[in-house]
Amino acid sequence: xxxxxxxxxxxLIASVQAAxxxxxxxxxxxxxxxxxxxxRARGVIIDVTALDVLDSFATRxxxxxxxxxxxxxxQTVVVGIQPDVAIAIVQLGLTxxxxxxxxxxxxxxELLRRLxxxxxxx
Amino acid sequence: xxxxxxxxxxxxxxxVTARQLGRELAAKAGFAGSDLTLIAxxxxxxxxxxxxxxxxxxxxxxxxxxxxRSGLSVVAQDHGPGIPNIEQAMQDGFSTGxxxxxxxxxxxxxxDEFQIVSAPGKGTTVTMHKWHR
Numbered sequence: 001x002x003x004x005x006x007x008x009x010x011x012l013i014a015s016v017q018a019a020x021x022x023x024x025x026x027x028x029x030x031x032x033x034x035x036x037x038x039x040r041a042r043g044v045i046i047d048v049t050a051l052d053v054l055d056s057f058a059t060r061x062x063x064x065x066x067x068x069x070x071x072x073x074x075q076t077v078v079v080g081i082q083p084d085v086a087i088a089i090v091q092l093g094l095t096x097x098x099x100x101x102x103x104x105x106x107x108x109x110e111l112l113r114r115l116x117x118x119x120x121x122x
Numbered sequence: 123x124x125x126x127x128x129x130x131x132x133x134x135x136x137x138v139t140a141r142q143l144g145r146e147l148a149a150k151a152g153f154a155g156s157d158l159t160l161i162a163x164x165x166x167x168x169x170x171x172x173x174x175x176x177x178x179x180x181x182x183x184x185x186x187x188x189x190x191r192s193g194l195s196v197v198a199q200d201h202g203p204g205i206p207n208i209e210q211a212m213q214d215g216f217s218t219g220x221x222x223x224x225x226x227x228x229x230x231x232x233x234d235e236f237q238i239v240s241a242p243g244k245g246t247t248v249t250m251h252k253w254h255r
Contacts, residue, residue, distance in 0.1 A: 019138045019142065020138075021134045021135050021137070021138055022134045022137070022170075023134055052145070052159060052162065053141055053159065053162045053163050053166055054163075055163050055166040055167055055170070056167060056170075056225055056228055057170060082159075083156070084155060084156040084158070084159035084160075085159055087156045087159065087160070088156070088159045088160050088163040088232065091160060091228075091231050091232050092163065092167075092228035092231065092232065093214055093227070093228055093231065094228070
C-alpha cells in the first residue's frame with residue numbers, strides 16, 4: 001500500500017497508514033527524493049505511528065530516506081515510533097543514528113521549525 | 123508443536139503476512155506487550171532471509187512446550203542454496219551482499235532460543251522459540 005505524502009508549507013508529511021512491504025518502503029524513498037525537489041521542501045516528516053514492526057530492512061531504509069533527503073536539502077524527522085518497536089530496534093542491534101526523531105507529528109513539526117535553515121551533516 | 127500454521131513465503135508481501143499471523147498466534151498463546159513486537163520482528167527477519175537467499179520457503183508457527191514452560195515456536199525453512207559457514211552468517215554485520223547482515227543475529231537476540239541447520243545445496247531451517255516468562 002503506497003504511503004500518502006502531504007505538503008504543508010515547506011514540509012512534506014508521509015503518513016504511513018498500514019504495514020509496509022519492502023517495495024512500499026523503496027517507493028516511499030524514491031517518491032520523497034523526487035518531491036523534495038519538486039515542492040522545494042525543507043523538511044520531511046515520516047509518521048510511523050501505525051507501524052507495529054520496524055525490522056532491519058525498514059530501519060535501514062528510513063536511514064536511507066533521511067540521507068537522500070538531506071542530500072536534496074531537506075531535513076527528515078521520523079515521528080511516532082511505538083515504545084515496543086523502539087525496544088525491538090534496540091534488541092535487533094540497530095540504531096537510527098543520524099536521523100532526527102520526535103514523539104509525534106506535532107513535536108516533529110516543532111523540531112523542524114527550530115532547525116537551522118542550512119543543512120547540517122547527519 | 124500444536125496449533126500449527128503454515129505460511130508460504132515466496133514474495134515480499136508474504137513477509138508481512140507471516141509476521142502478522144505470528145503476532146496473532148502469539149497473542150492467542152498469551153504473549154503481550156513488547157513480546158508480541160519482538161516475535162513479529164524476528165519472524166520478519168527470518169522471512170526476509172528466505173526471500174533474499176532462497177526465493178521461496180515456508181514459515182511454520184505453532185504453540186510449544188518444554189520442561190514445563192509454554193511458548194511459541196517459529197520454524198523458517200527453505201530449499202535454497204544453504205549457508206556454507208553458519209558461524210560466519212551469525213556474526214553481526216556479515217552479509218553476502220544482500221543486506222546489512224543483521225537479520226539472523228538480530229532474530230536470535232529477539233527470541234529465547236534459536237537454532238539453525240543448513241548445508242550447501244540442502245537449504246536452511248531456522249527454529250526459534252519464545253517462552254513465557
